Amino acid sequence: TQLLEQSPQFLSIQEGENLTVYCNSSSVFSSLQWYRQEPGEGPVLLVTVVTGGEVKKLKRLTFQFGDARKDSSLHITAAQPGDTGLYLCVLWRTGNNRKLIWGLGTSLAVNP
Amino acid sequence: KAGVTQTPRYLIKTRGQQVTLSCSPISGHRSVSWYQQTPGQGLQFLFEYFSETQRNKGNFPGRFSGRQFSNSRSEMNVSTLELGDSALYLCASSGYRDTSAANVLTFGAGSRLTVL
Numbered sequence: 205t206q207l208l209e210q211s212p213q214f215l216s217i218q219e220g221e222n223l224t225v226y227c228n229s230s231s232v233f234s235s236l237q238w239y240r241q242e243p244g245e246g247p248v249l250l251v252t253v254v255t256g257g258e259v260k261k262l263k264r265l266t267f268q269f270g271d272a273r274k275d276s277s278l279h280i281t282a283a284q285p286g287d288t289g290l291y292l293c294v295l296w297r298t299g300n301n302r303k304l305i306w307g308l309g310t311s312l313a314v315n316p
Numbered sequence: 317k318a319g320v321t322q323t324p325r326y327l328i329k330t331r332g333q334q335v336t337l338s339c340s341p342i343s344g345h346r347s348v349s350w351y352q353q354t355p356g357q358g359l360q361f362l363f364e365y366f367s368e369t370q371r372n373k374g375n376f377p378g379r380f381s382g383r384q385f386s387n388s389r390s391e392m393n394v395s396t397l398e399l400g401d402s403a404l405y406l407c408a409s410s411g412y413r414d415t416s417a418a419n420v421l422t423f424g425a426g427s428r429l430t431v432l
Contacts (some may be wrong), residue, residue, distance in 0.1 A: 235418040246320070246406050246423025247359075254418070292359070296418040302372065307352075308358040 207231055210296055210307035213233045218315050220282050225310040227293035228278045233305070234298040236276050241290040241309070250278075263294055318343065320409050320424035328430045334395040339389050342407030348390040349421070350382060352402040362405075365390055366413045366423045394429075402431045 209228045215225055217239050227236070235254040239247035253269035253276065260267045264287075266279040280287055290309040297303040321340040329335050341348050350362040350374075361374035365384035382392040388409075394401055405428075408421040 214397050222347050236417055239421075246408070247421075248423070249420055282362075294359075298417060304361060306359040306361075 208293070208307045210291075210293060210310050212310060213308070214311050214313075216313040216315065217283055219272070219284060221314075222279070222281050223283055223312070224277055224279045224293070227278075227311070229274045229295055231295075232273050233295035234273075235296045237274075237294050237296070238267060238278055239292045239294065241292060242288070243255075244286055247290075247292055255307055280312075283312075285314045285316050288312060288314050308312045320407060320422050322405075322427050323405050324427060325425065326430075327426045329397050329400065330430060330432050331399060333396055333397050334393060335397060335429060336393045337405055337407075339390045339392075339407030339430075341390070341407075341408075342411070342422055345409040345411045345422075346388050346414045347410040347419070348384055349408050349410075350392050350409065351388070351406045352376075353403075353406055353426070359406070371413065372424035373429060381400065395413055397431045399431050402429060404428050 207230055211226050236249045237252045240248040240250055250307045251267045257272045258269045265283045268277050292309045292312050293307045295305045323338045347366045349364040351359045353359050362374040363370055368384045375416050379395045384390045404426045406423050406426045408423045410419045410421055
Protein backbone atom coordinates (compact mmCIF):
# COMPACT_ATOMS: atom_id res chain seq x y z
CA THR A 205 0.00 0.00 0.00
CA GLN A 206 1.47 3.31 -1.10
CA LEU A 207 0.88 5.66 1.81
CA LEU A 208 2.52 8.63 0.16
CA GLU A 209 1.87 9.96 -3.31
CA GLN A 210 3.80 12.60 -5.18
CA SER A 211 2.47 14.37 -8.24
CA PRO A 212 3.13 14.91 -10.96
CA GLN A 213 5.53 12.06 -11.55
CA PHE A 214 7.33 13.88 -14.36
CA LEU A 215 7.45 17.56 -15.26
CA SER A 216 9.30 19.26 -18.09
CA ILE A 217 9.16 23.04 -18.29
CA GLN A 218 10.98 25.99 -19.79
CA GLU A 219 13.32 28.22 -17.85
CA GLY A 220 11.42 31.06 -16.17
CA GLU A 221 8.16 29.16 -15.65
CA ASN A 222 6.57 28.56 -12.26
CA LEU A 223 5.59 25.12 -11.00
CA THR A 224 4.08 23.34 -8.04
CA VAL A 225 4.58 19.72 -7.01
CA TYR A 226 2.58 17.89 -4.38
CA CYS A 227 3.05 15.30 -1.71
CA ASN A 228 -0.08 13.64 -0.26
CA SER A 229 -0.47 11.07 2.47
CA SER A 230 -3.36 8.99 3.78
CA SER A 231 -1.98 9.32 7.32
CA VAL A 232 -0.96 12.09 9.66
CA PHE A 233 2.74 12.31 10.33
CA SER A 234 4.90 14.22 12.76
CA SER A 235 6.94 16.09 10.19
CA LEU A 236 7.88 16.19 6.56
CA GLN A 237 11.05 16.81 4.65
CA TRP A 238 11.77 17.66 1.02
CA TYR A 239 14.97 16.49 -0.64
CA ARG A 240 16.37 17.12 -4.12
CA GLN A 241 18.41 14.46 -5.87
CA GLU A 242 20.51 15.35 -8.90
CA PRO A 243 21.63 12.69 -11.38
CA GLY A 244 24.48 10.60 -10.02
CA GLU A 245 24.16 12.02 -6.53
CA GLY A 246 22.36 11.25 -3.30
CA PRO A 247 19.37 13.30 -2.08
CA VAL A 248 20.11 16.63 -0.40
CA LEU A 249 17.83 18.05 2.28
CA LEU A 250 15.97 21.22 1.28
CA VAL A 251 13.61 21.79 4.21
CA THR A 252 11.90 20.26 7.24
CA VAL A 253 8.34 21.30 8.14
CA VAL A 254 6.73 20.36 11.41
CA THR A 255 3.73 22.55 12.14
CA GLY A 256 0.42 22.22 10.29
CA GLY A 257 -0.03 25.21 7.98
CA GLU A 258 3.66 26.05 8.15
CA VAL A 259 5.19 27.87 5.18
CA LYS A 260 8.92 28.08 4.57
CA LYS A 261 10.81 29.88 1.84
CA LEU A 262 14.21 29.03 0.44
CA LYS A 263 15.09 31.61 -2.22
CA ARG A 264 12.72 30.80 -5.12
CA LEU A 265 11.31 27.70 -3.40
CA THR A 266 8.21 27.89 -1.18
CA PHE A 267 7.23 24.88 0.93
CA GLN A 268 3.90 24.44 2.67
CA PHE A 269 2.74 21.79 5.14
CA GLY A 270 -0.99 21.16 5.10
CA ASP A 271 -3.12 22.13 8.10
CA ALA A 272 -3.89 18.48 8.83
CA ARG A 273 -0.23 17.48 8.41
CA LYS A 274 -1.10 14.99 5.69
CA ASP A 275 0.06 16.89 2.63
CA SER A 276 2.62 19.35 1.39
CA SER A 277 3.43 21.40 -1.67
CA LEU A 278 6.60 22.79 -3.17
CA HIS A 279 6.32 25.84 -5.40
CA ILE A 280 9.23 27.02 -7.53
CA THR A 281 9.17 30.51 -8.99
CA ALA A 282 11.03 31.32 -12.20
CA ALA A 283 12.56 27.86 -12.54
CA GLN A 284 16.18 27.59 -13.66
CA PRO A 285 18.08 24.67 -15.25
CA GLY A 286 19.86 24.22 -11.92
CA ASP A 287 16.52 23.24 -10.38
CA THR A 288 16.51 20.06 -12.49
CA GLY A 289 16.39 16.92 -10.40
CA LEU A 290 14.23 14.45 -8.53
CA TYR A 291 12.21 16.06 -5.73
CA LEU A 292 11.47 13.63 -2.93
CA CYS A 293 9.26 14.09 0.08
CA VAL A 294 9.53 11.95 3.17
CA LEU A 295 7.14 11.74 6.08
CA TRP A 296 8.43 11.04 9.55
CA ARG A 297 6.47 9.20 12.20
CA THR A 298 8.51 9.86 15.31
CA GLY A 299 8.56 8.02 18.60
CA ASN A 300 9.80 4.61 19.64
CA ASN A 301 8.49 3.04 16.45
CA ARG A 302 10.10 5.67 14.28
CA LYS A 303 9.22 5.26 10.63
CA LEU A 304 9.97 7.10 7.43
CA ILE A 305 7.82 6.92 4.33
CA TRP A 306 9.38 8.12 1.08
CA GLY A 307 7.46 9.22 -1.97
CA LEU A 308 8.54 8.08 -5.43
CA GLY A 309 9.43 11.65 -6.31
CA THR A 310 8.73 14.19 -9.00
CA SER A 311 11.31 14.26 -11.76
CA LEU A 312 11.72 17.87 -12.89
CA ALA A 313 13.51 18.96 -16.05
CA VAL A 314 13.99 22.68 -16.63
CA ASN A 315 15.01 23.40 -20.19
CA PRO A 316 17.07 26.50 -21.05
CA LYS B 317 34.40 18.55 6.34
CA ALA B 318 34.26 15.43 4.15
CA GLY B 319 30.82 14.18 3.20
CA VAL B 320 29.45 10.67 3.23
CA THR B 321 31.66 8.37 1.17
CA GLN B 322 30.34 5.22 -0.45
CA THR B 323 32.44 2.63 -2.21
CA PRO B 324 32.44 1.26 -4.77
CA ARG B 325 30.46 3.71 -6.91
CA TYR B 326 29.67 1.16 -9.60
CA LEU B 327 29.83 -2.60 -9.71
CA ILE B 328 28.57 -5.42 -11.86
CA LYS B 329 27.86 -8.87 -10.45
CA THR B 330 26.20 -12.02 -11.70
CA ARG B 331 23.30 -13.90 -10.15
CA GLY B 332 24.25 -15.97 -7.15
CA GLN B 333 27.27 -13.89 -6.22
CA GLN B 334 27.50 -11.76 -3.13
CA VAL B 335 28.47 -8.12 -2.70
CA THR B 336 29.71 -5.89 0.10
CA LEU B 337 29.16 -2.14 0.02
CA SER B 338 30.90 0.33 2.29
CA CYS B 339 29.83 3.64 3.79
CA SER B 340 31.98 6.13 5.69
CA PRO B 341 29.76 8.68 7.45
CA ILE B 342 30.57 12.29 8.17
CA SER B 343 33.16 12.49 10.92
CA GLY B 344 31.41 12.49 14.26
CA HIS B 345 28.14 11.07 12.94
CA ARG B 346 27.06 7.91 14.72
CA SER B 347 23.85 7.06 12.90
CA VAL B 348 23.97 5.34 9.52
CA SER B 349 21.03 4.14 7.49
CA TRP B 350 20.87 2.29 4.18
CA TYR B 351 18.35 2.54 1.36
CA GLN B 352 17.70 0.78 -1.91
CA GLN B 353 16.52 3.05 -4.72
CA THR B 354 14.85 1.80 -7.89
CA PRO B 355 12.70 3.70 -10.40
CA GLY B 356 9.60 1.67 -9.64
CA GLN B 357 9.83 1.46 -5.85
CA GLY B 358 11.64 4.66 -4.94
CA LEU B 359 13.67 4.68 -1.75
CA GLN B 360 13.16 1.58 0.34
CA PHE B 361 14.59 1.51 3.85
CA LEU B 362 16.98 -1.36 4.54
CA PHE B 363 18.38 -0.81 8.04
CA GLU B 364 19.64 1.76 10.50
CA TYR B 365 22.62 1.52 12.82
CA PHE B 366 23.54 3.66 15.78
CA SER B 367 26.59 3.06 17.92
CA GLU B 368 27.22 -0.34 16.32
CA THR B 369 23.67 -1.58 17.05
CA GLN B 370 20.96 -2.18 14.50
CA ARG B 371 18.06 0.04 15.60
CA ASN B 372 15.62 -0.51 12.77
CA LYS B 373 15.17 -2.90 9.89
CA GLY B 374 13.08 -2.70 6.74
CA ASN B 375 11.16 -5.44 4.98
CA PHE B 376 13.96 -7.07 3.06
CA PRO B 377 14.90 -10.76 3.01
CA GLY B 378 17.68 -12.12 5.16
CA ARG B 379 20.04 -12.01 2.18
CA PHE B 380 20.48 -8.35 3.04
CA SER B 381 22.60 -7.73 6.11
CA GLY B 382 24.68 -4.97 7.56
CA ARG B 383 26.94 -3.96 10.37
CA GLN B 384 28.54 -0.91 11.87
CA PHE B 385 32.04 -0.65 13.24
CA SER B 386 33.33 1.24 16.26
CA ASN B 387 34.46 4.12 14.01
CA SER B 388 30.85 4.38 12.72
CA ARG B 389 31.76 3.09 9.27
CA SER B 390 29.15 0.71 7.99
CA GLU B 391 28.94 -2.11 5.50
CA MET B 392 26.03 -3.86 3.93
CA ASN B 393 26.16 -7.28 2.32
CA VAL B 394 23.84 -8.92 -0.16
CA SER B 395 24.26 -12.64 -0.66
CA THR B 396 22.93 -14.85 -3.46
CA LEU B 397 22.28 -11.90 -5.72
CA GLU B 398 19.13 -11.81 -7.82
CA LEU B 399 18.38 -9.74 -10.92
CA GLY B 400 15.92 -7.67 -8.87
CA ASP B 401 18.71 -6.52 -6.57
CA SER B 402 19.96 -4.20 -9.31
CA ALA B 403 19.59 -0.76 -7.81
CA LEU B 404 21.27 2.30 -6.40
CA TYR B 405 22.19 1.66 -2.77
CA LEU B 406 22.33 4.83 -0.72
CA CYS B 407 23.81 5.39 2.68
CA ALA B 408 22.83 8.32 4.89
CA SER B 409 24.44 9.51 8.07
CA SER B 410 23.08 11.65 10.86
CA GLY B 411 24.83 13.27 13.76
CA TYR B 412 22.22 12.12 16.21
CA ARG B 413 19.27 9.82 16.58
CA ASP B 414 16.43 11.88 17.96
CA THR B 415 13.28 9.78 17.87
CA SER B 416 11.13 12.81 18.72
CA ALA B 417 11.88 14.76 15.56
CA ALA B 418 12.86 14.46 11.92
CA ASN B 419 16.60 14.03 11.68
CA VAL B 420 18.85 15.64 9.09
CA LEU B 421 20.05 12.92 6.75
CA THR B 422 23.21 13.45 4.69
CA PHE B 423 23.43 11.02 1.84
CA GLY B 424 26.36 9.63 -0.05
CA ALA B 425 26.39 9.46 -3.84
CA GLY B 426 25.44 5.79 -3.73
CA SER B 427 26.72 2.49 -5.08
CA ARG B 428 25.16 1.48 -8.38
CA LEU B 429 24.81 -2.32 -8.45
CA THR B 430 23.98 -4.16 -11.65
CA VAL B 431 23.19 -7.87 -11.45
CA LEU B 432 23.43 -9.80 -14.72
